[in-house]
Amino acid sequence: MxxxxxxxxxxxxxxxxxxxxxxxxxxxxxxxxxxxxxxxxxxxxxxxxxxxxxxxxxxxxxxxxxxxxxxxxxxxxxxxxxxxxxxxxxxxxxxxxxxxxxxxxxxxxxxxxxxxxxxxxxxxxxxxxxxxxxxxxTTFAAQEIGRSTNKVCEGEMRQIGTKDQFDLSQKEYLEIIDAKTAVLCSCATKLGTHYAGGTDAEVDAAAAYGTNLGIAFQIVDDLLDIVGDESKTGKSLGTDLEQRKPTLPLIHLLDSVADSEKSLYLNSLRSDDLNPATILDWFSKSDSVNFSKTMAIHYAKKAVDALGQLQASPEKEILAAIPHFVLERSH
Amino acid sequence: MxxxxxxxxxxxxxxxxxxxxxxxxxxxxxxxxxxxxxxxxxxxxxxxxxxxxxxxxxxxxxxxxxxxxxxxxxxxxxxxxxxxxxxxxxxxxxxxxxxxxxxxxxxxxxxxxxxxxxxxxxxxxxxxxxxxxxxxxTTFAAQEIGRSTNKVCEGEMRQIGTKDQFDLSQKEYLEIIDAKTAVLCSCATKLGTHYAGGTDAEVDAAAAYGTNLGIAFQIVDDLLDIVGDESKTGKSLGTDLEQRKPTLPLIHLLDSVADSEKSLYLNSLRSDDLNPATILDWFSKSDSVNFSKTMAIHYAKKAVDALGQLQASPEKEILAAIPHFVLERSH
Structure with a gap:
């Protein structure tokens, strides 16, 4: 075996x-x-x-x-x-x-x-x-980990429920990736700070860092499904599209095109022989990939900003570098 | 929806x-x-x-x-x-x-x-x-429930690993059903007694009741796969056999027949067109169903015996009746 x-x-x-x-x-x-x-x-x-x-x-x-x-x-x-x-x-x-x-x-x-x-x-x-x-x-960590894991499951369940739901709003998308990805990062940063004796403000700052880093990470991950290098990511392009999972670039694309074009796009997305290549081609003509990159940068910056609450330390330097690292994957 | x-x-x-x-x-x-x-x-x-x-x-x-x-x-x-x-x-x-x-x-x-x-x-x-x-x-209950759930998963993983393993011993079978079924019953009885302020001896007795009741319950459940009334259990007979899951009656049957017959049986069990009806017929000629019932009774009795440690109460009367109820399913 x-x-x-x-x-x-x-x-x-x-x-x-x-x-x-x-x-x-x-x-x-x-x-x-x-x-x-x-x-x-x-x-x-x-x-x-x-x-x-x-x-x-x-x-x-x-x-x-x-x-x-x-x-x-x-x-x-x-x-x-x-x-x-x-x-x-x-x-x-x-x-x-x-x-x-x-x-x-x-x-x-x-x-x-x-x-x-x-x-x-x-x-x-x-x-x-x-x-x-x-x-x-004490039960503090068990509560945090129990609650966070529960939110991860809820986020993933919601995502399954949004399959084919191409009118998903950006707000709902962000809520889902917060739950399925960012919550566990935030749980980690929060527990690390709490058990080190951080003040409430420091624990909140750590949690904000984790949340924003997690959101940036997931936006980049979703972008890589459209613009990634298959040899680097080890995943086929367009898998989310094939699974009819509405992610940020697609939500933005559908929001930004004229109604006539939107109907065409929706028909393609809902057709039985959906071809990821066709859809990837739409993005080359749109600003939606750039928009999504800007959003990832926005959340990565918010993560770095949250560190302002913490005293200087070599670890803080590293924590400030991690969001840049996350963003680099999308270039 | x-x-x-x-x-x-x-x-x-x-x-x-x-x-x-x-x-x-x-x-x-x-x-x-x-x-x-x-x-x-x-x-x-x-x-x-x-x-x-x-x-x-x-x-x-x-x-x-x-x-x-x-x-x-x-x-x-x-x-x-x-x-x-x-x-x-x-x-x-x-x-x-x-x-x-x-x-x-x-x-x-x-x-x-x-x-x-x-x-x-x-x-x-x-x-x-x-x-x-x-x-x-306190963390007492979280530890008990975490550990017990972990054992349930381990028991179920072991059971998957024993598929086709018709030389499984009775001891291993009992260990697996203890983990996958009895552990959570024992966790329940233990927690109920601990949080009611029971002494260590009373908590141990409650745990023993839960374990033995759970084992009796699972033996009966496995028996019903062979001798059950489909209309009552709502399950098809022989499902465990079809899934090549060695349960107590089959383990006993294979242990009790002559080597020549055992080879024949094993060939049937391993053949691609395994027919549950044929195997159910073997049991009618053997003592293995009775043996398994006796084992279930043995564990049900042990559950009732464990109650000897507890003071008299209407609840104790009910707890003493539950194992009989579990056994009745097999008649």
């Missing part, structure tokens, strides 16, 4: 983790020791799923905020690992939703073991994250 | 809940208010999923143990609702695993809305249960 795993290349973002390198190693060790089972089959699945997420962005955010206040505690390492488990659980379940075969050069759990096994692997990761969080002395 | 739901008949087991009728109503109200969303699509899914589980056995067990010590607190109502949400989440995901179309006379989430939506609905229920649990003053 055991197959060698392809060791994925280090993500360049991880170079930024230098000030928390030792702590990130502790998080990795904890993930390795927590995600084991005495039953070989279960153990294999847990080890595989632990490799699916690459950048470890959420634990890094938590620890960067925490360390900007002082030394990292064992509880913060646990929380960083728990948040990464939640994120991995959502990836494992997302891969089923997207019938994805590969993630980061390894085959997905659903592709290799079937959907049933992938559902249970995700469930195991969720429940183990909650268990780990509840080993902290 | 909205469809009228068929109101399922009250399960006869619920007649036993008389001493906690008012509290069970509070649990129902809490489930209704917690499982809502301001987004219509999400709200519809939550309302539907809340109707999938019928007997409310786990909340009833929690409250019966709690009330045998005194008045029920708001925290116990929350825990009863949280445990039911976890149970419902596992049902929603199980229905995907089994490609089930109906549960309790309503169509399943996967059948009506597709697997994607069902995965997310289950995830929502899990995370909401964890959130609700973490609103209690």
């Amino acid at each position: 055991l197959k060698p795993l392809v060791e994925p290349k280090q993500h360049p973002l991880t170079d930024l983790y230098a000030p928390i390198a030792a702590e990130m190693t502790q998080v990795e060790s904890l993930l390795k020791t927590e995600l084991t089972s005495k039953y070989e089959f279960v153990d294999e699945l847990l080890r595989k799923s632990n490799r699916l997420s690459g950048k470890r962005l959420r634990p890094a955010l938590l620890l960067l905020f925490a360390k900007s206040f002082g030394d990292i505690t064992e509880d913060q390492i646990k929380l960083a690992a728990a948040i990464e488990m939640i994120h991995t659980a959502t990836l494992v379940h997302d891969d089923i939703l997207d019938s994805a075969e590969q993630r980061r050069h390894n085959s997905t759990i659903n592709y290799e073991y079937g959907n049933q096994t992938a559902i249970l692997t995700g469930d195991f990761l969720f429940s183990h994250a909650f268990f780990l969080t509840s080993t902290l002395p | 909205l469809k009228p739901l068929v109101e399922p008949k009250q399960h006869p087991l619920t007649d036993l809940y008389a001493p906690i009728a008012a509290e069970m109503t509070q649990v129902e109200s809490l489930l209704k208010t917690e499982l809502t969303s301001k987004y219509e699509f999400v709200d519809e899914l939550l309302r539907k999923s809340n109707r999938l589980s019928g007997k409310r056995l786990r909340p009833a067990l929690l409250l019966l143990f709690a009330k045998s010590f005194g008045d029920i607190t708001e925290d116990q109502i929350k825990l009863a609702a949280a445990i039911e949400m976890i149970h419902t989440a596992t049902l929603v995901h199980d229905d995907i695993l089994d490609s089930a179309e109906q549960r309790r006379h309503n169509s399943t989430i996967n059948y009506e809305y597709g697997n994607q939506t069902a995965i997310l609905t289950g995830d929502f229920l899990f995370s909401h249960a964890f959130f609700l649990t973490s609103t209690l003053p």
